[in-house]
Amino acid sequence: MIKIIRAGRLNSVQDIGRSHFRHLGICQSGALDRTALSIANMLVGNPPEAAAIEFTLGPCELRFTSDCRIALGGADFGATLDERPLSRWWSVQARNGQTLRLNAALHGMRSYLAVAGGFNSALQLGSRSTDLQAGFGGHAGRTLTEGDSLSVGELNVPDAAVHAAPSFGVRAPSWYEADDSEPMPIRVIPGPEYDSFTVAAHRAFWNETWTLTPQSNRMGFRLSGPELKIKKGNDLLSHGVLPGVIQVPPAGQPIVLMADAQTTGGYPKIGVVIGADLARLAQLRFNRTLQFVECDAVQAREALRRDNLYLQQIEAAMHWLRPARK
Amino acid sequence: MTQPVIQALGESALILNTGSSATLEHQQRLWAIAAQAAQWPHVRDIVPGMNNLTILFDPLAADPQQLEERLQEAWDTAAVSQKTGRKIDIPVVYGGDSGPDLEEVARHTGLAPAEIVKRHTATEYIVYFIGFQPGFPYLGGLDPKLATPRRSEPRVIVPAGSVGIGGSQTGIYPAASPGGWQLIGHSALQLFDPNENPPTLLQPGDRVRFVASEVIL
Numbered sequence: 001m002i003k004i005i006r007a008g009r010l011n012s013v014q015d016i017g018r019s020h021f022r023h024l025g026i027c028q029s030g031a032l033d034r035t036a037l038s039i040a041n042m043l044v045g046n047p048p049e050a051a052a053i054e055f056t057l058g059p060c061e062l063r064f065t066s067d068c069r070i071a072l073g074g075a076d077f078g079a080t081l082d083e084r085p086l087s088r089w090w091s092v093q094a095r096n097g098q099t100l101r102l103n104a105a106l107h108g109m110r111s112y113l114a115v116a117g118g119f120n121s122a123l124q125l126g127s128r129s130t131d132l133q134a135g136f137g138g139h140a141g142r143t144l145t146e147g148d149s150l151s152v153g154e155l156n157v158p159d160a161a162v163h164a165a166p167s168f169g170v171r172a173p174s175w176y177e178a179d180d181s182e183p184m185p186i187r188v189i190p191g192p193e194y195d196s197f198t199v200a201a202h203r204a205f206w207n208e209t210w211t212l213t214p215q216s217n218r219m220g221f222r223l224s225g226p227e228l229k230i231k232k233g234n235d236l237l238s239h240g241v242l243p244g245v246i247q248v249p250p251a252g253q254p255i256v257l258m259a260d261a262q263t264t265g266g267y268p269k270i271g272v273v274i275g276a277d278l279a280r281l282a283q284l285r286f287n288r289t290l291q292f293v294e295c296d297a298v299q300a301r302e303a304l305r306r307d308n309l310y311l312q313q314i315e316a317a318m319h320w321l322r323p324a325r326k
Numbered sequence: 327m328t329q330p331v332i333q334a335l336g337e338s339a340l341i342l343n344t345g346s347s348a349t350l351e352h353q354q355r356l357w358a359i360a361a362q363a364a365q366w367p368h369v370r371d372i373v374p375g376m377n378n379l380t381i382l383f384d385p386l387a388a389d390p391q392q393l394e395e396r397l398q399e400a401w402d403t404a405a406v407s408q409k410t411g412r413k414i415d416i417p418v419v420y421g422g423d424s425g426p427d428l429e430e431v432a433r434h435t436g437l438a439p440a441e442i443v444k445r446h447t448a449t450e451y452i453v454y455f456i457g458f459q460p461g462f463p464y465l466g467g468l469d470p471k472l473a474t475p476r477r478s479e480p481r482v483i484v485p486a487g488s489v490g491i492g493g494s495q496t497g498i499y500p501a502a503s504p505g506g507w508q509l510i511g512h513s514a515l516q517l518f519d520p521n522e523n524p525p526t527l528l529q530p531g532d533r534v535r536f537v538a539s540e541v542i543l
Binding site: 019020021022023024025026027124125131133134135136137189191192237238239240241242244245262263264269272273274275297300301304305308 | 341
């Protein structure tokens, strides 16, 4: 068990997200940085899609009320376990009574705490993710608050194999160490309404840098930059949207839809951020910049394949941690 | 019959678009395709919109070219779904605190509040699709005389169960949220329960009737 002693403002239980229910208006939810979630999970012997805590804002503090194998992935929150620095991407044994503290994020925006066995909040509509808008899933359908107790699922391997393992870690994908004073390159496939925008808008979209505004949240990342103008009125009938879609409302400032985005929308779609780049976008800090880089679906799939290969290598290396897995 | 346009939406989705003017016939055809596409391998989600359909698939397992061909073929061969959805009555308390904008709709339309209730309850509406939030129905069939522009200042919180008119549309908010529609009534019916299967009361294709359980004038 884990007890929340001090909660940051936006911390919630998230797994890989919810699918198969979009036709009923039910959004995807799930970790914004799926790569960090997956790695943290694998480091403790979990399947990559298991439920973890997504931390967005510190500082926060939690206490382990039983022994657990833990790992942190994602942003650097200057974490400590009983006052001793706890590295990211490290699998360690936390003991009953120990305190994990996360300070303000030093680099990146979101950190994931995985525990061996995963957090076993109720499976609702196929996922343990918190749907913050509709208020269900995860821990009581809401962000974590002081005093909450989260229970940990059962291990699918003998406890001893997990608990006796020494501390170890992996190297994270290089973008976690990127210099965030430089614009972050984000690959985009032009969207269905790309040709409705003016030539000047096209030029600005690819060549200018875009700043992530603090009005951004888990539903959408709002960007500020030059106004993107549309050639003619483009009244679209409502249609399905998904995370990564870049909508341009009439004011001309793009919004990148993220995991909690509504299922349908009506604004013109100038592009779609490729799946492989959503994780790094999730770590962009407010008021930092990004630059869009054009690519196509073949390159997008190749990028996803490469990321998956890296995850598979970690999973293969973790096999000794869960030898009984069938 | 007009040919639909199929467009890629990133590397993991396709949109089938039937054109710019919404028709019930197109929508019925899309429901039939949605039912088929749900069975195709590597398809994760199918989202009917207003006269369009989006399918989301696993980009590493599916062949998008093949999916596009299947979508096109499904459009060419799908019969207009003659099967009508379930009939669902929605009890509504109109006016008073339950419908704070009934007066405003009366002012805009020039109809008496009682006449608005009469017309709003006279129609059988069709759920074209569900979007915006879990269980929120986009209904076709509002009496054109009842069309009223959205409020100039959206409410910060529209209570769950509110029945409203936004332009030429009408609908029900399943959950409390910000919103700009003119609220004419309130229903106590629960439209979304994550523990039920299916989790939403309404589904695309269902036929809905509003029934006045009380009118406060």
